[in-house]
Amino acid sequence: MKTLVLVEHENGDLKDATLSAVTAAASLGEVHLLVAGDAGAAAVAEAAARIAGVGKVHLAEDASLAHQLAENVAPLAVSLMEGHDAFVAPATTTGKNIAPRVAALLDVMQIxxxxxxxxxxxxxxxxxAGNAIATVKSSDAKKVLTVRATxxxxxxxxxxxxTVERVSGAGDQGLSSFVGAEIAASERPELTSAKIIVSGGRALGSAEQFHQYIDPLADKLGAAVGASRAAVDAGYAPNDYQVGQTGKIVAPELYVAVGISGAIQHLAGMKDSKLIVAINKDEDAPIFQVADIGLVGDLFKLVPELTEKL
Known part of the structure; x- marks a missing residue:
């Protein structure tokens, strides 16, 4: 069985989510990769070819693929599916954008x-939201999957x-165009690949207090900063901080939840973390049901004290 894996890359760097997708694809059989981009994608393809377990890298270089627009990448992937049995993409924003289009063009059901x-x-x-686990069996001739990187x-x-093999894309489909990107720059680790995450919730009360209490603790731990959906909706933190079912799925070695009650949507995004520490004044908060260590008390007193002692 041959599997085609979508390679996610940005600024010439291959993203970690791709490495997890390769591991998943390897359990299906022979692994081939698809690198789509502009002239700078060649370096990504060379790096992708060095990933353990990869047999072939299909490299498509074209101006229409510069920003991995799903409307242009999907037809390219479909053209390669004649020689593959499955298409695998990480369950990231990019993967969730491209995979459904591939499934639709192939007329199969996405898993x-x-x-x-x-x-x-x-x-x-x-x-x-992770409360039940389903085992599904597909009868489609071609499989289209998104896989949870964690x-x-x-x-x-x-x-x-x-080996790297050059392929030609279908060109610009004229269905979408790249206008611009506002990419958050941070010296902290990227949220989905961080080993330690400190997340804040609505209990912090304001954007100023969110950063006043969460940032120093994260800096001491060398951690990425996350937030609950309630905190993001309230404007305390930007959208790319959101952890949960409708945000980012994370599984760090240490997850510190500060002032987060533990709504089911949030738990779905972080409950696979190796060690969960929760700080909340409500001893009945759902977050304590998944926490390995729970600290009941006023976060405005406990967090500075914890930060000072680190």
């Missing part, structure tokens, strides 16, 4: 957010000896 692969046609995925180990970046 989303896969957390385990039990066979060539049998997959495990969470439903109801559920699979990252394939080693070195050790592979894949």
């Amino acid at each position: 989303s957010d896969v957390i385990a692969i039990e066979g060539e046609d049998t997959f495990v995925r969470p439903i109801y 559920a699979f180990d990252k394939a080693p970046r070195e050790g592979g000896s894949g």
Whole structure:
């Protein structure tokens, strides 16, 4: 079984989510990668070819692929699916944008957010915000999957000896155009790949207090900063901080939840963390049901004290 994996990259760097997708695809059989971009994508393809377990890298360089617009990448992926049995993309913003279009063009059912692969046609995925786990079997001739990066180990970046094969894209489909991107710059680790995350909730009360109490603790721990949906909706933190079912799915070694009650949507995005520490004044808050360490008290006193002692 041959599987085509979408490679996510930005500014010439291959994203970690791709490494997890490679691990997932390897359980299906031979792994091929698709690198789509402009002239700078060649360096990404060379790096992708060195990933352990990769057999071939399909490189498509075209101005229409510069920003990985889904409307242009999907037809390219479909053209390559004649020689592949499955298409795998990380369940990220980019992957969730491209994979459904690939499935629609192939006229097959997409299987989303896969957390385990039990066979060539049998997959495990969470439903109801992770409260239930479904095992599904697909009868489609071509499989289209998005995989949850936190559920699979990252394939080693070195050790592979894949070959790079140039392919031509379908060109600009004229369905969308790139206008601009507002990319948040931060010296902290990227949220989905961070080993430590400190997240704040609505209990912090304001954007000023969010940064006043969360940022120093995160800096001491060398952590990324996250937020609950309630905190983001209230304007305390930007959208790219959001952790949860409608935000980013994370599974760091340490997750510190400050002033987060633990709504089901938030728990779905972080409950796979190795060690969860919760700070909340409500001892009945749902977050304590998944926390390994719970601290009941006033966060405005406890967080500065904790930061000082680190």
